[in-house]
Amino acid sequence: MAQEEKSYTPPPQNTDGRLGYLTNDQVHKLQKFWIKVYEVFDGRTPFDQSAPSSYKGQPQETEEDGMSPEGSFISSARNGTDKSINGYGSVAISPSSPKSQRSFSGWPSNSNSSVSGTSSNKSNRHSKVAPRFTGAQLHRTFWKLTMMEHPDMIMLKFLRSRKWVIEDAVKMLVTTLKWRIVENVDELIALSDVELDAKYPRFLEQMRSGKAYLRGADPLDRPICVVNTRIHHKSDQPAKTISRFALHMMECGRTVLPLGSETVIVIFDLSKFGLDNMDWRFVRLFVQCFESYYPETLAVCVVHRAPFVFWGLWKLIQPLLDVSVASKFIFTKNNAELHKVVPREVLPIHPYDGLDDWKYEYTSMQRGENDQMVDLDKKEDLLMERESLETKFDIVTRSWIKNTKQIGQTSVDRDVVAMELREQYFRLSPYVRARNMYQRQGVANDGHVQWSYNLKSSPPTSRPRTAPSAQRKQ
Template sequence: MTTLDNPDISESYKSTTRPLDGTLSHLTEAQQQALKDLWPIKVTRDQVKATHLSVAGISTSDAQAVDEWYAANKKIASDPKLQTVQDKMYLSGEREAVVPGKFKPLFSDDRGTRLFANTFWQACMLHESPDAYLLGFLRASVWKVDQAFNRVVVSVGWRAAQAIDELMWEGELGMHDKLLNDGVLFRTGYDKLGYPINIIRVKLNIPKERGDGVVERYAAFALEQTSIIARDNGERATLVYDFDGFGLGNVDKGFIKTLLTFINDSYPQLFSATIQYVDSWLFSGLWKVISGWLDPQIAKRTVISKNIDQLENFIDRDQIITRMGGSMDYTYKYVYPTKQENIKMFDTKSRLRAESVLKLAVDAILQTTKDWVAKPDVAGYIDQPRAQATDAFRSATLALDPYIRARFLTERTA
């Protein structure tokens, strides 16, 4: 496959025009009706047990308890295959709590369980609006409501079971230290449609250098970060796999399959384009396996670029880093988190106030959506009360955000 094999995506980038069909305010009557049909059947399911992708270990701000934990688990905390950012900081003498030790889920959920409805609303917080969240699954399902509903159920159930909210609360503290310091994945520049670029350096991904569970945590965390960044950039990003210098030791089918499974199930519309930047005979065999794992809609947005000229079909040269043949001067460096950047997470009273505002916004969306769905006339899409409720939800989301998750590198270095 070359860039010419996907004419639809190539045409969008050639014209530098974002495809808007099926997005907010760009719906046909049939698409709007599909959205209406999807809404009444969503937030009605029961509790889901949270088994946690978040890192196991110490969960307290008590300095003595932290010291005791590390004294008893020094071997694990020192193991490069398992060592997290938190472990590295503690063993290096940086022992101030970067985030509060005791995690508390939103909406009074218990740490060991999540209500499906509550997790649904938290997923919506990653998007311009709840409609935008649902529309992503409708587009991925080619506007088949039943399929879209099933995908929402799978995605929200996964988020609840894996405690994605707690994963983001811990932030980079729970991530594999070497993966972050090596810069296996980093963000820099924008593509021709104005979407932020994510680059995975396949050469730096060495499976034998990490332990069990590392990949799952890192993949979920990276996709959540990308969703947060994309929220203000058209809800899309571009993913580039840089295969320069990769060898057999970097072939990691487990990581690739995990990442693709997460994307297919829970982030099907996140990436505007996925670019395999590679010119290697070794890749051809790997691609035969990878291509079979792709969701058909994602496959349509996946291309192979063999050189800088083909890559320029999607990214201007001044947005391509020099190491990849472009003119952007960029050197990756990991900067460790600090308490100060997460200081609002320690302000419980302000968090509760912000959370109560979000609850009111959720109630308003539910009521105005109920009224909107009941209207027989589908022309006009969003009526004024519902538009106001959506704006209130968006504002409440942004206000609550700094109280419920740690900042990450892109925000830290801006």
């Protein structure tokens, strides 16, 4: 056993182009990127305002229905009435408009909509007229995207993904922001598991099945996501449900990233995989997410125990992959090979011959866990505080990119505000974000991530994950 345990060698930490390790030239490119992005947000430069190419027509649900296409943690207050399901509240108020005009997630209400193609007429609810977007909308969506992360960390992911070509990075960011609006990604943050199950049939069944889950992290604090393909049959649930479940997993993954950590490890377990387990829609979504919508998030994708039938499919999948993403795929034939990529101590005893005496079990919701979400007055106060900090960061950033004496130099003032935003997000979160399973388990707790391992032949071990500061002196 000792011989096998030594087979794992932690990979070197890649700091190139990462926050806290930037060269002067990289900082300068980051400044130029911010300049171009603000030009889009301010409406000072033209950009493609049409919906993403993936847009197939979304239900144009109205404010009367309690939902709008954008989705986020700012929802219709329903005039202060709790309309949530089973007491698991997820109602919020936007601080940016009078209460009578506030709509779900900051999507403009019908009275002042800046998105063409939307309508309050219920006969138009399923219109396939693609929305058009404004810079101001994308600006609001950018701030929803950042959540607890340093805004520069988000920006740098797009720059690195586009090889530091600024115009390409701008296009990619704009496309991602439009995609998050059209796909209503922020709804997956605002709604509880029970509410998601009510809206997307058999959603809870996906969570209980264990077909995909997060468990543990490697020595570089990269969370591990396991996908058990043998459990999935595409005919067992609506296609929309599995896509929402997949995106929900992506957003849950962000909550188990400790400060300074940016990437995840995905293990596709193909044990007992057959053609009836193949789901091309899911494959396309997986590729799109890690290539375009969550760039620079995939550290390694391990394809484990691929059967003969898979290799014919791989010939069709591989051409779909960007070269950068394809390079992150590793194929392991058995557990011994898997242990060279992921340490045994964070892998379950069954089926990976790991050292963690653990098996997946869904942690159910507890009544009242989201009660703070219906405290509308407190929520509004925190949202106004959030908006004030976002404006503060925008102000210091605009000053930073205009100051010729700071070309290529980092800004301490910006880092201070970024940390204030992070701290404030965790105070705001209980009022705008439904708790997920990993928060219930105590793994993710206000930015602190701690996985507990039941090591074989050892007492239960708690292993805190504490990454170094995201911003270091250069």
